[in-house]
Structure formats: structure tokens, C-alpha cells
Amino acid sequence: MDMPVDRPEILPALPGQRLQRGVCRGLRALDFVCVEELIPTSGLRVDVMALGPRGEVWVVECKSGRADYRADRKWQGYLDWCDRFFWAVDADFPVDLLPPDTGLILADPYDAEVVRMAPETPLSGARRKVVLRTFARAAAGRLQLMRDPGAGV
Numbered sequence: 001m002d003m004p005v006d007r008p009e010i011l012p013a014l015p016g017q018r019l020q021r022g023v024c025r026g027l028r029a030l031d032f033v034c035v036e037e038l039i040p041t042s043g044l045r046v047d048v049m050a051l052g053p054r055g056e057v058w059v060v061e062c063k064s065g066r067a068d069y070r071a072d073r074k075w076q077g078y079l080d081w082c083d084r085f086f087w088a089v090d091a092d093f094p095v096d097l098l099p100p101d102t103g104l105i106l107a108d109p110y111d112a113e114v115v116r117m118a119p120e121t122p123l124s125g126a127r128r129k130v131v132l133r134t135f136a137r138a139a140a141g142r143l144q145l146m147r148d149p150g151a152g153v
Contacts, residue, residue: 011109015064015090016047018109023048023060023088026105026112032058035138040081040131044074049082049135057081057123057131060105062088069097081131084118 012018024034032050039045048060059082063069069087079085086103089095098104103118123131145152 016062016068019062019064019088019090019107020047022107022109023062023105023112024050025110026107026114027058027060029111030114033139035135035142038135038138040078040134044077044081046078046081048088049131051132051135055128055132056083057128057135058084058086058103058118060086060088062107063093064090066094066097069093079121080127081123083120083122086114086118088112 012021020036024036027034027048027050031053034048034050036048037045038049040049046059047062048058050058050060052058059078061072061075061078063072075085084103086105087098088105088107089098090108091106095104101119102116103114104116105112105114107113
């Protein structure tokens with residue numbers, strides 16, 4: 001049997017994508033599953049939406065620096081689509097810029113840690129149904145395209 005050839009790890013190209021990967025790995029360790037770049041409704045695209053083992057929905061916005069944070073004009077619109085909202089930043093980010101009533105995750109390309117739990121604002125039943133359906137369809141569609149790239153043509 002041939003042994004697999006060691007290959008260098010290919011990291012995502014953009015700083016925000018590197019944070020996304022670390023966030024998804026860190027949340028997986030907490031038994032969450034994640035979908036990146038999810039569109040919960042027209043005009044919004046969250047960096048990471050995470051679904052917890054009890055059905056809780058978290059949204060995580062990854063910010064690679066001060067300018068990236070200051071340019072974000074939509075984040076408050078994400079609050080209506082989750083039970084908890086978090087910022088994910090690296091260790092060099094000036095965290096004093098972030099609103100203190102939001103969650104905070106410190107991340108790098110390999111892992112993440114929740115350092116400030118976000119306050120809980122539970123979704124309504126009707127909104128939760130929409131969010132879970134959107135999450136499931138996005139995850140299943142991406143899996144199908146990964147397994148059968150021709151299916152999307």
C-alpha cells in the first residue's frame with residue numbers, strides 16, 4: 001500500500017478567511033458545526049454561522065484589522081439572525097474598539113477561543129425555522145457540489 005505523500009498545508013489567502021478557519025476549528029471543539037459566508041437574507045452575508053448541539057445559532061464576524069472593522073456597516077443587521085453575536089479577531093487587534101456588549105473570540109488560522117461570551121437574545125420560533133432551513137440547505141448544497149462538482153452546472 002502506498003503511503004500518502006506529505007504535502008504542505010494550503011492556507012486560505014485572505015486574513016479574514018484565515019480567521020474563519022480558526023474560528024470554525026475552535027467552535028468544532030465546542031461541538032458546533034459551521035457554514036462560512038452564509039447569506040441569511042438578501043443584503044447580508046455573515047462570515048461564520050455556527051449551529052450548536054442544542055440548536056443554538058451563533059454568528060461570528062471576523063475582522064482582520066482596525067480598517068476592516070471600521071468599514072463594517074452591516075453587523076447590527078446580523079443580530080436578528082442569531083442567538084449570540086461574536087467578533088473574531090487575532091491577538092494584535094485593538095479589542096477596545098469592539099462593543100463591550102458583544103461576544104469576543106480570539107483566533108488564528110489554527111484555532112480559536114471564546115474570551116467573552118455574547119449575551120443571549122433567543123431567536124423567535126419562526127425566525128429560527130428560517131435560519132435552520134437556510135443553514136441546512138447551504139451546508140447540504142456545498143457538500144453536494146464538493147462530492148459532485150458537475151451537479152451545479
